[in-house]
């Protein structure tokens with residue numbers, strides 16, 4: 508680790524999570540259980556993965572914290588905001604993701620995580636009706652109140668650094684509007700003018716976080732930091748931003764499986780993905796305007812892996828459809844089906860079926876941990892703006908679409924980007940081409 512020029516991870520790391528639902532409570536419970544030695548943080552790259560540094564006879568495989576200074580789980584202090592007043596213990600129990608025996612040993616710590624009042628607008632998630640909500644004059648005031656929350660949290664807990672993670676419900680779709688989202692000045696003016704249509708509450712959280720010197724991660728598919736105004740703010744404040752949408756189940760499979768088809772030069776005529784899901788996330792996504800946000804995010808994955816312009820014989824006009832159906836009996840145990848219609852030699856059709864019986868929050872929790880720890884690392888490494896090396900963890904990786912940049916969705920290319928960034932931050936040579 509001697510070659511790393513990243514600032515050390517000294518002191519406590521505040522992790523402020525927007526939304527204290529299934530994902531967040533599972534994430535927090537797992538971290539608290541892991542640090543008591545009562546559970547393993549399975550699925551977390553920062554805790555398990557080893558990557559090669561050096562070449563030839565000098566090569567060695569090291570864990571991330573042997574390459575760069577990563578914050579220790581024992582140094583994490585949690586805080587949260589939610590529309591509902593349930594504390595993290597109550598939330599973990601209510602969400603029924605984990606068994607009580609896996610929650611109770613850290614009950615005392617979870618009970619202390621009481622959500623601050625949410626910056627919320629009912630029009631952005633109509634299916635929610637909690638009353639643990641801030642009273643605000645306008646969007647600017649909403650931002651100011653969140654900033655105040657962050658400052659108070661820092662003071663009360665004595666943390667040295669804070670990362671803000673959005674693991675709250677998916678908001679209704681906010682298309683990028685150049686006039687409002689195109690520059691920081693325009694965004695601030697719209698907040699002051701209380702432009703509720705273009706300024707989602709999530710933008711107020713992101714703005715507040717960046718202004719308070721905290722990296723911001725968007726775990727839902729919301730537009731939020733995926734706009735030039737926020738890129739500008741993150742450059743100005745020197746803070747990393749990452750998004751959007753945790754890549755957990757179906758899209759993880761898609762971004763790992765599509766390369767099989769592409770690498771073998773097989774054709775694709777259609778890919779139909781459907782899910783049944785019964786948790787609160789599924790309830791919110793049952794609302795068409797909220798689902799639209801998710802759909803845009805989920806659809807983007809294939810386009811940059813199986814590219815029609817590059818292989819017109821193989822990928823022209825394939826039909827790509829994604830559906831999520833709210834089905835309460837399954838709660839958090841989502842079932843996803845993928846039907847993939849491919850064609851081979853002389854155009855003969857074949858089918859592939861994938862049936863993934865997953866657990867949404869069990870897949871999302873390690874991503875929360877990795878995104879938080881790696882964003883904190885990025886901040887200490889002086890990296891700001893969009894953190895492309897975190898695309899590996901995200902369904903719809905942020906990219907500068909104003910310059911025609913194509914996002915990297917291919918899972919294995921994303922892994923190379925992740926490894927190279929860690930090597931570079933660790934003072935090693937980044938030595939794999941990304942093609």
Ligand SMILES: NC(=O)c1ccc[n+]([C@@H]2O[C@H](COP(=O)([O-])OP(=O)(O)OC[C@H]3O[C@@H](n4cnc5c(N)ncnc54)[C@H](O)[C@@H]3O)[C@@H](O)[C@H]2O)c1
Pocket residue numbers: 525526527528529530531588589590591602625626627628632635637673674675676677678708709726727728752753754755756786787788867868870871
């Ligand atoms: N679990 C996965 O596999 C996965 C994958 C990708 C993305 N996500 C996204 O992660 C998010 C969380 O998922 P979940 O299953 O925990 O949902 P959840 O409904 O259990 O929890 C979300 C919480 O956010 C709260 N909330 C909504 N708006 C808020 C606001 N403005 N401020 C503060 N709190 C607010 C809600 O009250 C709720 O308690 C969703 O947006 C979901 O789409 C999850």
